[in-house]
Amino acid sequence: MTTLRKYFWLLGGLILSMPFQLNAQSINARFTTSFYSWERHLTETVDETHFRIYQTARITVGQMAGNRLSFNFYGQGTQDVAESADDDPIPRLYNAYLQWRxxxxxxxxxxxxxxxxxxxxxxxxxxxxxxxxxxxxxxxxxxxxxxxxPFSNEIEVxxxxxxx
Structure with missing residues (x-):
């Protein structure tokens, strides 16, 4: 193939692909892990030791639909690993929304x-x-x-x- 023919095919491919524009997405994520420990004395002879782990996630996916659409998420999960509780693990959903600008x-x-x-x-x-x-x-x-x-740990209403 000659050089001119290669450029012709390249130019033809570029012209045909013009309607199919690809845009990059931006993904930004931040994860935070925290530990919290305490001891509670219920009576003089009975005490409980708690060791709670918190995992927080903040995720943003942006630059979709020509930089107009984004998805934002902010949530947390926690569990006591030292004492078993009926409500563990506890999920909390603070934000989860689509945004159009x-x-x-x-x-x-x-x-x-x-x-x-x-x-x-x-x-x-x-x-x-x-x-x-x-x-x-x-x-x-x-x-x-x-x-x-509502002021509860439920994800849905x-x-x-x-x-x-």
Missing amino acids: ERNGIVQRVRLGRQRIYSGVAYGTIDGVDATFRVGKLFKVGGFVGFLV GDWDDSR
Whole structure:
């Protein structure tokens, strides 16, 4: 094959692959392991020794869908390895949501999933949707809707009564 023919095939391959753009994804993960030990005296003759292990994970997968979509996760698991407890291991899910961001257009940001809300007097964790919209060039309007996450170690909310 001549050099000119090789360049012709390379150029043809590049032109045909133009509609199939590949984008890189960004994966950022941080894992933290902690140990906590204590001794508890129930009576003068009975005492318990506890040795609890905590594993925390914060994971972000970004730059999907043309750098507009990302997935965020923040959770923790813990277990007492010295004493057996009925509720061990204890999983805790703090955040797990998809986030869509737009640089232009009316929709600026939409989050869907379990997320922390910091919005004036509205403060807490919800399972729901949080959205921010542009109104003109100078104003933004935001709002959220969802269920409050109960103060328990459950991963899911069973019904509306559990979320109060």
